[in-house]
Amino acid sequence: MILMKSESVYNSEDYDRIAQAIAFMRQHYLSQPDLATVAQHIGLSEYHFQRLFTRWAGISPKRFLQYLTIEYAKSKINQTQSLLDLTLDVGLSSPGRLHDLFINLEAMSPGEFKGGGAGLQIHYGIHDTPFGKALIATTTRGICNLHFLDAADQLTAEETLRQLWSNAEIIHDVKATQPLHDVIFDASISKDKKTLTLLVKGTNFQIQVWRALLKVPFGGMTTYQSVAEMIGRPTATRAVGTAVGNNPIGYLIPCHRVIRASGELSGYRWGLERKTAILGWEASHASCEP
Template sequence: MNEDSNANAAVATGELDERCRAYETVARAIRFVRQHRPYQPGLQEIAEHVGVSPFHLQRTFSVWAGISPKRFLQYLTSAHARSLLRAQNDVLATAYATGLSGPGRLHDLLVACDAVTPGEVRSLGEGLRITYGFAATPFGRVIAGNTPRGLCHLQFTASDQGTDAIALLQSEWPHASLQRDDEALSETIGRVFSVVEGQRPLHLLLRGTNFQIKVWEALINIAPGNVVSYRTLATLIDHPRAQRAVGSALARNRLAVLIPCHRVIRENGDIGNYRWGSERKHALLAVEAEQSRNRWRSSGASPAAAE
């Protein structure tokens, strides 16, 4: 590797580290705002807690979360108010779904799903070549794995050298051949988190039981800005009593964001847990809610008008 290549690699590594430090700052801010929501903390107080200036926090939060700290606090406050209303009226999906289900899917990105064949499941990936790579995203680092048939793996991870993350990918496809190529995966990962419309479909390769794949496909059809309960999701797949099985299917999700298990909350309106961190779940839901509102504004309509 020549000196120019070394220099470019060093710059790229530095930029990646800076982006991930920025996400950690945003994650700490989200955690603080969640914990102190009843007291409505201001920008100055939040910035002091995470150890940066108000200007730096405002800029970093807005770039990475897509909304300002104030807007995020408003989202939490309104979500809490709606949860109280739902608890009193025993209605979960209506308050979130009304007027928000029309304008597109996740970043207007079409997702085509292919299920792994029984033979491929039995072979555990024998003869399959998986190209994988790490990249920084607005919600933290991810590792992605791609096959000739589609994306088979997308998980948030703490490090771009994470041996645990690589080991998890290998454990899912024990006999597959893995090859790291961050550059080859950068375009695919970028598309997952892009807001550009009109892109070609992104193909997914799903490995699971028929029931699990049915749950995942139902999730993909939940529009950004909406949430559902485990019971509602079970009803959507015509298994209204299979709430526990639905939860197990979500736990087996290997494709973060694209199979949006972050949109599933508890029946009482509580946001619940998320395998990649509740702060990240809050951020994903807040950004999607804001994007839904922006789509309505650009179309000349409004959620309230659609009700």
């Protein structure tokens, strides 16, 4: 099932309710709350909650809950590792899926890094996405930031960018970022052969970690240890965790797909509920693909 933009999926208020429901279902997983109980918790009728959730996820809340278990996460870790071992052995990138994009990652030079974005024009906009509002910022060389926002963050979007790019010219320009938003999040747009370039600034180690994350396929999950091994630094698991947490381009550099080896999701720069929602959403859409 492919969700169409006309179904008003990209509504931050809807996402807020979805996130509340997912948090409640995770918290009370052992008692297996029924549809009526979850709906009551978020202040909707059973009918309206079922309709809202199915429109967002493409599947029922009950089935979605299956993707949030530790057992499911462990099975996906194993499947993903096998897939990565195969593709890395033969020198291929991980196979594309319906919702994947081709991503090129361009790292700034050390001089550009120190320059704080001097000479760059950064255009940004705030957009509704399936996972709440997001700040998308781009340059002529590629997307430089994608940050999910909470209500309290929206007024400080430009300030956030200025802290990251102190010497760049920052311009509010939704028209420049809307096409990027549509390619990234609109499931009605085919991703076939669409390429996005990301412009990042970071240490050599961080760049290695972020490049490794791009190999983790849509719907897959991996561990911090596996990422450390992918970059040839098997004892640097803690440093990998720090680099994952500093990812400047959410969703496109899929740091949300990195979890603990135990199957627990652990933290996320933009909130554990959002990480849970993204992983469950990806799992449900991956399961619908041929």
